[in-house]
Amino acid sequence: MATGEIMTATSGETHDHPGVIAPPALVFAGSWAAGVLADRYASGWPLPPALPAKVLAVLLFGAGVVFLAGALGLFRKAGTRPEPWQPTTAIVTSGVYRVTRNPMYVGMALVYAALALALGSLVAFTLLPAAVLVIHRGVILREEQYLELKFGSEYRAYKARVRRWL
Numbered sequence: 001m002a003t004g005e006i007m008t009a010t011s012g013e014t015h016d017h018p019g020v021i022a023p024p025a026l027v028f029a030g031s032w033a034a035g036v037l038a039d040r041y042a043s044g045w046p047l048p049p050a051l052p053a054k055v056l057a058v059l060l061f062g063a064g065v066v067f068l069a070g071a072l073g074l075f076r077k078a079g080t081r082p083e084p085w086q087p088t089t090a091i092v093t094s095g096v097y098r099v100t101r102n103p104m105y106v107g108m109a110l111v112y113a114a115l116a117l118a119l120g121s122l123v124a125f126t127l128l129p130a131a132v133l134v135i136h137r138g139v140i141l142r143e144e145q146y147l148e149l150k151f152g153s154e155y156r157a158y159k160a161r162v163r164r165w166l
Helices: 024-043 052-076 105-121 122-151 153-161
Strands: none
Touching: 024 105, 024 122, 052 105, 105 122, 122 153
């Protein structure tokens, strides 16, 4: 078995990807949509958010886009794929990756929070921790195991230097 390949217990097959449970953007979007729909049909839609909430939503959205765009640009520059169901060919440790090991997920969470605030969807906002937990358990922990198998001490050293979230 090559470095980075993970053998499945049931089939004995190997694969060069972390085996995440779902695309992370789909996890965030699904949770957000469920919250917005629950607000719409359970409460008839909340009142429009106050100006401070709108300003905070714009700031969170901007920060989320910075994290996402920065991470995607660095992945493109390194020649590796951002999709966690594709093989990883490089560890990216510069730019936003010096602040967090998961800037794409931080960015997605910030955009989610911004959109929930902008729409005044309390249910969507309260579902954000559940979405983050699903990402943590079903995506990040699997990615970390895969990256440790594939890159060994190089990834472990990076992991020791940089926090998982912020």
